[in-house]
Amino acid sequence: MTEVAPDKQTSSSGDTSRAIIQVSDLTLGFDGIALLENLNFQVNRGEVFVILGGSGSGKSTLLKHMIGLYAPMSGQILIDGQDIARAEGEARMALLRKIGVAFQSGALFGSMTLLENVCLPLESHTALNRSARELVARMKLRLVGLSGFEHLLPAELSGGMQKRAAIARAMALDPMILFLDEPSAGLDPITAADLDQLILRLASSLGMTFVVVTHELASIDTIADRVIMLDRQSRGIIAEGTPAMLRAHAEHPWVRRFFNRQATEAA
């Protein structure tokens, strides 16, 4: 018998507390104008956390602050115990390796095939050889139902397929946290349901944490452990809890209308 084992390494997690993301007194906006003020919430390890809100309520902007693309006006966002807005150099790189992001538009590199797109983070951040990288990438593409499309360019795929390829790329490094911006928008119900199952499977088997911006009620009911709902007028969180709890007990009229698919009074 031959035993093969990597050298002992410390866990990649720096902080073992329950919260993997801690947002404290966060105010964010642009050009000195606050879009959302004094946000306080936490995302727990292994949970699927969903951000909801009306159009223009700042969901995607909040997501972009959480992944360190924008600096907040005040407050902090701790990812695994480290402030992503203030982390620099190697600390920032280490933090970025812990997260994967699938953008709303997919943001695949148009000049690269799907396989090359998924291989790119593996090439930059791991010592895997080419054949191993390609195998990992092909397996990620299989997970999102894109086997057989490895050598196509993004432009040769439908919008939904591009979105799934973006999720495969975001998962390439098996990050601790996966941020998904409107992952099932534009997908057919079956593919959207498959994607929900994938999220649940990854969350349960790998303990991966998901932060998802979505409007799909069916998805929210299937995947969400907890939900926060943002509101443009009050510039903050108007509801927080499980989908079932919000559907049954939410006091805010917008939240009730959202979960019951009701039109606004004016309409």
Add this chain to the structure above:
Amino acid sequence: MLRLAGRLDVHTVSSVWGEALAGLKGRAGRPVRVDTSGVDYCDGAGVALVVDLLRQPREPGAEVGLGDTPEEVRRMLAPFDVRDFSSEAEPPRRGPGLKQHLANGLYDLGRYLYLQVAFVGEATAAMFHAARHPRQVRWRDALNLAQEAGANALPIVMLIAFLMGVILAFQSAVAMRQFGAEIFVANLVALSLLRELAPLMTAILLAGRSGAAFAAEIGTMKVNEEINALTTMGLDPVRFLVVTRVLAAVAVMPLLTLVANLVGLVGGAVVMKGFDIPFVTYFNQVTNAVTLTDLLGGLFKATVFGLLVAGVGCLRGLETRSGAAAVGISTTRAVVSAIILIVVADGVFAVVFYHLDI
């Protein structure tokens, strides 16, 4: 038995991947069980290692199979059928043969020529339509484009023209001084600038600034499906986008060339002052050397160059395929094509002007 143990994640698994494959090769001809019971943690890359071991081609009776496998690893392996990842399952990546290459090349060339001719036809028709229905032209857009291509280009055009006048005058004055013919430097500078260099340099600057911008802007619109949106709204992209740009370029090119002429002559005058030739003498010599025909001929050439630069910039933009790289390619092609067309057209003008005795 091949036993995998410890933490198999995307960062650690590379250190044992080769060793595990070597362990398998060392057992050629014998069946091998991959035991993962000692694995503490396994992510997608760890599972990929297991799949890689399972997919290795083996002789009959010496297959690789799963041994003791924890439930977590088994669950992660469940979505994958190892046969899908065997090297035989990989699609062949053979390129087309020589015949196919030639056929593709000929087809591409034919299609390219067809598109160029079609664009020239469409653009000409759109320009005639604009002349017949001037109220349908988007004059505000055309004016903004003219400001960008014209007024905003003035500083760089003036700088280049001034330096061109200085260099021309200086290089020729040094030689002519030996014959006491410095005064004829004014003739050389004036004729070269008005007939040839000012229109040429201004057109090349327009190609670099505005031709590239036209291609990039229209190319990005193509990538973002804005061109498709125009078409489905019943708006002709050529009429909507090309006419305004061509009008703007055609309008500003003679004006920019006129400024380049003046500033270039001033550059020459400054150098000649250094050779003890007063401004008045220099400008008298210039006015005697050139005719109105020289000036108008140069301005006409400039107008045609403007038409070519804007036309080819828009054409390259409309030809853009998909992706960010395609926009870069279109921009480069716009500038290169414009410069080639300018030089070719300049050659044609030289022959035509010679035969017309202009």
